[in-house]
Amino acid sequence: MSGLRFFARRLLQGLLILWIVTSATFVLMHLSPGGPAMLADPKLGPVERAAIEERLGLNLPLPAQYLAWHRNLLKGDLGQSYLYQTPASRTVLERVPNTLLLAGIALIVSILIALPLGIRAGLKPGGAVDRVLELVSFAALSLPTFWYGILLIILFAALWHLLPAGGIATPGLEDSILDRVRHLILPVAVLALPLTAELLRYVRSGIASVSTASHIPLARAKGLSEKQVIRRHLLRNGLLPLVTVLGLQAPLLVGGAAITETVFSWPGMGRLGVEAALGRDYPVVMATTLIVAVGVVAVNIGLDLLYRWIDPRVRIE
Amino acid sequence: MKVSPWLLPLLLLGCGGGKSAANNTLRLALINDPILNPVLAPDLGSVLVNKVIFPGLVRPDEQLRPVPDLATSWTVSEDGTVYTFALRRRVKWHDGVPFSARDVQFTFERILDPKAGGFLWSDYTSIARVETPDSFTVRFVLKTPFAAFLTLLGYNTGIIPEHAFKGMPIANNTGFNRGRPIGTGPFRVVAAVPGSSLTLERNPDYYGPQPRLGGITFKLVPDANAQIAALRAGELDLVTLEPASLPGVNGVASIVIRQATVPQHYFVGFNQRLPLFRPPHVRRALELAANRRAIVDGVLKGAADLPVGTIPVAMGDWFADSLPRAVTDTALALRLLALEGWRRGPGGSLRNSKGEPFRFTLRVDKGNPSREQAALALQQDWKSIGMDVNIETVEFAALVRDNLQPGRYDAILIWWTTPPDPDQYSYYATGQINNNVAYSNRRADSLLLAGKKETDPARRRALYNAFQALELDDPPVLVLYYPREIQAMTGRLAGFPRLGIRDALRHTELFSLTER
Numbered sequence: 001m002s003g004l005r006f007f008a009r010r011l012l013q014g015l016l017i018l019w020i021v022t023s024a025t026f027v028l029m030h031l032s033p034g035g036p037a038m039l040a041d042p043k044l045g046p047v048e049r050a051a052i053e054e055r056l057g058l059n060l061p062l063p064a065q066y067l068a069w070h071r072n073l074l075k076g077d078l079g080q081s082y083l084y085q086t087p088a089s090r091t092v093l094e095r096v097p098n099t100l101l102l103a104g105i106a107l108i109v110s111i112l113i114a115l116p117l118g119i120r121a122g123l124k125p126g127g128a129v130d131r132v133l134e135l136v137s138f139a140a141l142s143l144p145t146f147w148y149g150i151l152l153i154i155l156f157a158a159l160w161h162l163l164p165a166g167g168i169a170t171p172g173l174e175d176s177i178l179d180r181v182r183h184l185i186l187p188v189a190v191l192a193l194p195l196t197a198e199l200l201r202y203v204r205s206g207i208a209s210v211s212t213a214s215h216i217p218l219a220r221a222k223g224l225s226e227k228q229v230i231r232r233h234l235l236r237n238g239l240l241p242l243v244t245v246l247g248l249q250a251p252l253l254v255g256g257a258a259i260t261e262t263v264f265s266w267p268g269m270g271r272l273g274v275e276a277a278l279g280r281d282y283p284v285v286m287a288t289t290l291i292v293a294v295g296v297v298a299v300n301i302g303l304d305l306l307y308r309w310i311d312p313r314v315r316i317e
Numbered sequence: 318m319k320v321s322p323w324l325l326p327l328l329l330l331g332c333g334g335g336k337s338a339a340n341n342t343l344r345l346a347l348i349n350d351p352i353l354n355p356v357l358a359p360d361l362g363s364v365l366v367n368k369v370i371f372p373g374l375v376r377p378d379e380q381l382r383p384v385p386d387l388a389t390s391w392t393v394s395e396d397g398t399v400y401t402f403a404l405r406r407r408v409k410w411h412d413g414v415p416f417s418a419r420d421v422q423f424t425f426e427r428i429l430d431p432k433a434g435g436f437l438w439s440d441y442t443s444i445a446r447v448e449t450p451d452s453f454t455v456r457f458v459l460k461t462p463f464a465a466f467l468t469l470l471g472y473n474t475g476i477i478p479e480h481a482f483k484g485m486p487i488a489n490n491t492g493f494n495r496g497r498p499i500g501t502g503p504f505r506v507v508a509a510v511p512g513s514s515l516t517l518e519r520n521p522d523y524y525g526p527q528p529r530l531g532g533i534t535f536k537l538v539p540d541a542n543a544q545i546a547a548l549r550a551g552e553l554d555l556v557t558l559e560p561a562s563l564p565g566v567n568g569v570a571s572i573v574i575r576q577a578t579v580p581q582h583y584f585v586g587f588n589q590r591l592p593l594f595r596p597p598h599v600r601r602a603l604e605l606a607a608n609r610r611a612i613v614d615g616v617l618k619g620a621a622d623l624p625v626g627t628i629p630v631a632m633g634d635w636f637a638d639s640l641p642r643a644v645t646d647t648a649l650a651l652r653l654l655a656l657e658g659w660r661r662g663p664g665g666s667l668r669n670s671k672g673e674p675f676r677f678t679l680r681v682d683k684g685n686p687s688r689e690q691a692a693l694a695l696q697q698d699w700k701s702i703g704m705d706v707n708i709e710t711v712e713f714a715a716l717v718r719d720n721l722q723p724g725r726y727d728a729i730l731i732w733w734t735t736p737p738d739p740d741q742y743s744y745y746a747t748g749q750i751n752n753n754v755a756y757s758n759r760r761a762d763s764l765l766l767a768g769k770k771e772t773d774p775a776r777r778r779a780l781y782n783a784f785q786a787l788e789l790d791d792p793p794v795l796v797l798y799y800p801r802e803i804q805a806m807t808g809r810l811a812g813f814p815r816l817g818i819r820d821a822l823r824h825t826e827l828f829s830l831t832e833r
Contacts, residue, residue, distance in 0.1 A: 048431060098512070
């Protein structure tokens with residue numbers, strides 16, 4: 001199949017996925033008990049309640065609300081946030097750069113650490129390096145984020161006064177790169193730790209499965225240096241699983257990491273999405289879902305293309 | 318010069334960015350982006366910020382009595398239905414435009430329009446009309462006398478500027494409500510970073526004493542533990558805490574802990590639509606069997622006051638201090654239950670003449686440890702006299718919408734936050750909007766109605782003393798405790814009044830931060 005047709009087909013599939021995801025979110029959102037936080041004020045009387053429901057369009061039957069959402073979407077209008085009284089699309093898009101910054105740096109850091117370590121471990125499966133790394137990565141995967149996030153804040157901010165306790169910048173110093181970097185260190189560390197551990201295990205098993213294959217000793221036997229063996233024969237084959245994992249991490253990249261963002265007061269998409277879900281801020285829940293889904297679909301289409309480039313045999317229809 | 322890459326982290330760690338600039342800026346926490354409009358703001362965080370930006374006609378003093386603010390004086394007509402306010406002159410909005418009676422009238426027009434999206438409508442249903450005889454006089458004509466009127470004016474009703482809305486619906490002015498609000502308060506907003514912070518600086522044109530702080534920064538810190546860590550790190554100056562978090566701040570030299578009484582009562586509401594809970598004897602028995610002292614000491618670590626009735630101790634003179642508080646007497650409880658036909662059968666369980674057990678479900682909101690533990694303690698207390706009590710935890714929004722308001726529950730653990738006025742007509746008079754427990758007592762109805770209208774303080778006090786005495790015999794709800802707000806603040810902060818943070822923040826011009 002030609003590249004263009006492949007791309008077009010993926011795009012159509014992507015649109016279908018978007019429709020399914022937003023429809024499912026709409027249904028789940030309205031199935032869950034409770035309702036918009038602004039209606040959860042026990043003091044509201046029937047008159048105020050009715051006025052609010054009418055203003056938000058909640059007095060309409062659900063199918064009508066569902067259709068109205070799509071109609072407005074075609075006009076580029078994702079509605080007005082209940083909690084923030086702002087256009088939902090603006091509220092969500094405001095958070096995208098913060099999310100990309102935190103998750104992107106965490107992802108880069110974890111790749112930079114996991115790649116060399118994973119290769120070392122994979123070249124000698126069962127060796128000392130491999131066993132130590134397995135233990136460490138297992139521990140890293142098991143740590144609950146909210147616990148060790150707070151622990152790092154207590155140590156580095158409250159006790160040692162070395163780093164800020166949270167936030168994206170000191171208010172008033174938003175333009176200082178140094179200040180920004182200082183605010184990034186702890187949340188990146190928290191986010192990157194389990195990510196590194198996971199990547200490391202994938203890279204290790206990818207490399208390990210290839211390094212024991214018969215063509216590797218052959219390459220060595222024909223006199224290639226160890227560096228050349230790794231670069232020419234191991235990396236391309238060993239890295240396919242890594243690309244898979246990156247695809248799996250796409251929701252993190254665009255959707256943010258709710259717990260880390262909450263603990264570190266980071267204004268990202270994850271926190272926004274959770275707050276919107278808890279407050280039943282329907283327009284923001286829908287906008288977040290849509291925008292994250294678009295991002296995830298886009299990343300995955302990109303990775304599909306990357307697959308085909310890494311391993312030309314991947315042409316399965 | 319070549320700097321080793323290993324030194325870079327050390328360089329970054331060493332820079333305590335912006336600490337000197339922050340020296341005279343008070344830093345407070347919010348859990349959510351606030352809506353910067355007192356007429357629209359539904360949540361506590363927004364209310365706190367708006368207290369700083371938008372003064373009202375009056376404000377509460379340290380005894381929670383209304384004292385002049387944007388109004389300098391007022392008169393009340395003999396029959397209590399006409400309030401005439403003389404407004405302060407030469408007051409400027411944050412954008413320099415002069416403040417006048419038109420702004421007050423505009424604010425109340427928006428409040429009284431239920432379609433405007435405001436949350437104050439039900440507070441002011443007694444208003445017939447608002448008149449402005451001249452630019453500095455406002456007259457409120459009420460349909461009936463309403464004694465809580467002044468208190469409500471100083472509670473949440475900040476005045477908003479007519480000129481900022483230019484005829485558009487107030488809910489649509491995103492630029493104002495989310496970014497650059499215009500008030501008359503001692504501090505004005507200079508920067509709003511969504512999801513991060515709100516920065517206010519001293520208002521040099523403020524009509525009262527010049528603020529002593531250079532500014533106030535509200536930081537968004539959604540996680541309670543992270544708030545405490547930030548306080549300990551010196552990045553926040555004041556946080557309010559749950560009792561369970563006290564160990565995190567106790568014994569830290571730089572932090573002062575204070576407790577403030579607040580006008581709230583936490584209670585278990587028994588659904589009096591159900592025959593089970595209709596007899597006053599049964600509700601009294603449930604109350605006598607509940608060990609509220611154990612809940613206050615054990616669950617709330619002492620950060621609450623034992624209750625009499627539904628009027629909390631924070632109401633000052635309105636609280637009936639001479640009545641007994643939170644009596645526990647299981648023997649009496651069982652005698653009262655026997656009067657209603659409930660006797661302990663084999664195995665100790667309570668049964669009526671038909672052999673039915675005394676069984677009900679207590680609902681409580683999910684996720685708050687204090688309230689969940691209080692519910693467990695009550696379950697044990699009631700079990701010990703033979704009742705069969707289930708606990709169900711429900712998300713707060715669902716608890717309110719699906720249980721409390723439609724009246725679909727047996728018993729519910731919840732609370733009321735009220736203005737600092739004893740008027741509880743809408744909560745406990747027969748058939749009123751907030752009477753979700755369906756309490757009905759004719760004498761209570763007449764006392765509450767009389768108290769709502771009586772403007773003479775001494776006569777009004779006698780009415781509410783009688784109401785609180787009546788509550789001991791026919792409790793509308795089982796009041797568990799009056800919580801105290803736990804405030805953990807830096808020792809550098811001075812001038813913070815002995816009030817809950819909600820009322821204290823209308824006094825920010827008096828706050829100051831001493832040198833480190």
